[in-house]
Amino acid sequence: MSDSYFEARERELLGEQYQKMYASAQHVYRAVTVNLLRTDAQTFARSADFLEGPAPFCPESFYLKENTRPGRHPYHHAGVYYVQEASAAAPAALLNVQPGDRVLDLCAAPGGKSSQLGARLQGKGLLVSNEYVAARAQILKNNLERMGIFNAWVLNEDASHVADAFPEFFDKVLVDAPCSGEGMFRKEEEALRQHSQALVRQCSEMGAEILGHAARCLAPGGLLCYSTCTFAPEEDEGQIGRFLSRHPEFSLLPVRLAAGSPGEEARRCGWDFDASLCWRIYPCHGGEGHFMALLQKAGTPQPGRSVSHKAKPAKECGQFLDEMFGQLPGIPVQNGDRWYLVPELASPAGRLRTVRCGVELGSVVKGRFVPAHGLAMAFGGLCRNTEQLTLADPRTAAWLRGEEIAAKTAGNGWTAVLVDGFPLGWGKCSAGRVKNHYPKGLRNLG
Numbered sequence: 013m014s015d016s017y018f019e020a021r022e023r024e025l026l027g028e029q030y031q032k033m034y035a036s037a038q039h040v041y042r043a044v045t046v047n048l049l050r051t052d053a054q055t056f057a058r059s060a061d062f063l064e065g066p067a068p069f070c071p072e073s074f075y076l077k078e079n080t081r082p083g084r085h086p087y088h089h090a091g092v093y094y095v096q097e098a099s100a101a102a103p104a105a106l107l108n109v110q111p112g113d114r115v116l117d118l119c120a121a122p123g124g125k126s127s128q129l130g131a132r133l134q135g136k137g138l139l140v141s142n143e144y145v146a147a148r149a150q151i152l153k154n155n156l157e158r159m160g161i162f163n164a165w166v167l168n169e170d171a172s173h174v175a176d177a178f179p180e181f182f183d184k185v186l187v188d189a190p191c192s193g194e195g196m197f198r199k200e201e202e203a204l205r206q207h208s209q210a211l212v213r214q215c216s217e218m219g220a221e222i223l224g225h226a227a228r229c230l231a232p233g234g235l236l237c238y239s240t241c242t243f244a245p246e247e248d249e250g251q252i253g254r255f256l257s258r259h260p261e262f263s264l265l266p267v268r269l270a271a272g273s274p275g276e277e278a279r280r281c282g283w284d285f286d287a288s289l290c291w292r293i294y295p296c297h298g299g300e301g302h303f304m305a306l307l308q309k310a311g312t313p314q315p316g317r318s319v320s321h322k323a324k325p326a327k328e329c330g331q332f333l334d335e336m337f338g339q340l341p342g343i344p345v346q347n348g349d350r351w352y353l354v355p356e357l358a359s360p361a362g363r364l365r366t367v368r369c370g371v372e373l374g375s376v377v378k379g380r381f382v383p384a385h386g387l388a389m390a391f392g393g394l395c396r397n398t399e400q401l402t403l404a405d406p407r408t409a410a411w412l413r414g415e416e417i418a419a420k421t422a423g424n425g426w427t428a429v430l431v432d433g434f435p436l437g438w439g440k441c442s443a444g445r446v447k448n449h450y451p452k453g454l455r456n457l458g
């Protein structure tokens with residue numbers, strides 16, 4: 013790490029601790045976060061042989077063994093885990109999301125923290141997952157689809173529009189702010205090259221604006237988590253101090269994790285509050301670096317408002333769902349020639365730029381229903397016709413390469429293909445063979 017402004021600032025703030033916090037921590041840890049919608053942390057730890065052990069920042073994060081390629085593993089394809097730096101997994105867990113909550117992730121792409129929030133909802137309630145940059149919002153949608161988060165509404169909006177549309181609506185809000193990325197220095201040279209004091213100031217202003225919008229859409233009594241992957245005072249403790257001075261209706265709750273260190277008084281930028289209630293993770297703690305603070309809005313939560321939709325799926329779509337699944341959670345909604353299963357609390361009509369609301373079910377082509385990949389990823393484990401694979405079965409690798417495989421458990425017609433019960437998309441079975449419908453862009457090639 014050699015940005016001169018960064019180094020001079022941190023040496024001054026940390027004194028003798030500087031060497032310990034950054035320079036002597038050479039090891040770069042890689043980690044994954046298990047998807048609690050697919051399995052639990054203990055079962056995952058037993059079944060995945062590529063894990064080094066649990067990370068100390070949240071129960072669903074695990075360090076990886078050296079030389080693993082987690083992106084090609086069948087469990088990755090099946091959304092059993094998300095490749096996520098260990099300290100980055102901490103903030104979402106602080107919100108203590110419960111099934112049925114209304115949750116907003118305001119700066120969500122590529123989706124690591126949204127996946128955690130969605131998994132903790134266990135399919136009940138609503139996750140609104142917003143990303144400002146359009147191309148990144150598509151990546152977010154794809155990741156949430158792979159993780160099977162079926163009650164997510166993915167938006168590509170300015171934070172101010174989200175706040176206008178949902179006044180005091182959410183029980184829990186996460187602001188993982190766009191930041192100067194000092195916690196990325198060891199992983200990405202580009203973050204180091206682009207860094208400057210001016211960038212820190214710019215990010216601090218942007219973060220303050222986003223936090224203001226987050227405050228508006230949080231319900232009375234609701235929780236707001238603010239996090240960054242930077243160490244800069246103006247974006248961290250200083251940001252929280254400024255927010256508290258503008259928002260006396262918020263109070264700071266203590267954050268204490270098994271590893272890391274309390275927020276620092278010297279980084280308050282002159283604001284008067286107890287910065288030690290915040291939490292920091294430095295490279296020496298076993299993660300690349302994160303700052304987080306948990307805030308509560310005063311007041312008592314009101315019963316949530318819900319928006320009802322009335323729609324019946326096309327005959328072919330309804331028939332397919334009845335035969336293959338029975339009752340699924342959500343409301344069928346048509347958009348053009350496609351059908352979606354929309355979470356009950358969501359209202360996809362209106363002016364918000366929606367990337368995806370709920371699960372894409374499929375479309376009717378020449379009088380026949382063609383199921384969408386997202387349907388298999390969300391509900392494949394519940395499907396009545398399945399081709400069941402295991403990690404040890406050579407057909408699993410063949411399937412992920414896009415090959416046709418021999419049928420052993422599926423009957424004729426559309427079938428969900430599963431590895432150890434986790435979904436790997438659709439196949440179509442006939443004459444003892446399963447034709448491969450796993451999307452071409454997702455296959456393990458080369």
Ligand SMILES: C[S@@+](CC[C@H](N)C(=O)[O-])C[C@H]1O[C@@H](n2cnc3c(N)ncnc32)[C@H](O)[C@@H]1O
Nearest residue numbers: 119120121122123124125144145171188189190
């Ligand atoms: C730190 S990243 C979020 C990472 C994400 N929470 C995760 O865990 O995968 C911050 C995100 O904020 C987005 N962003 C950029 N400008 C923004 C703005 N003005 N308002 C809201 N979000 C913005 C960035 O595109 C980026 O995807």
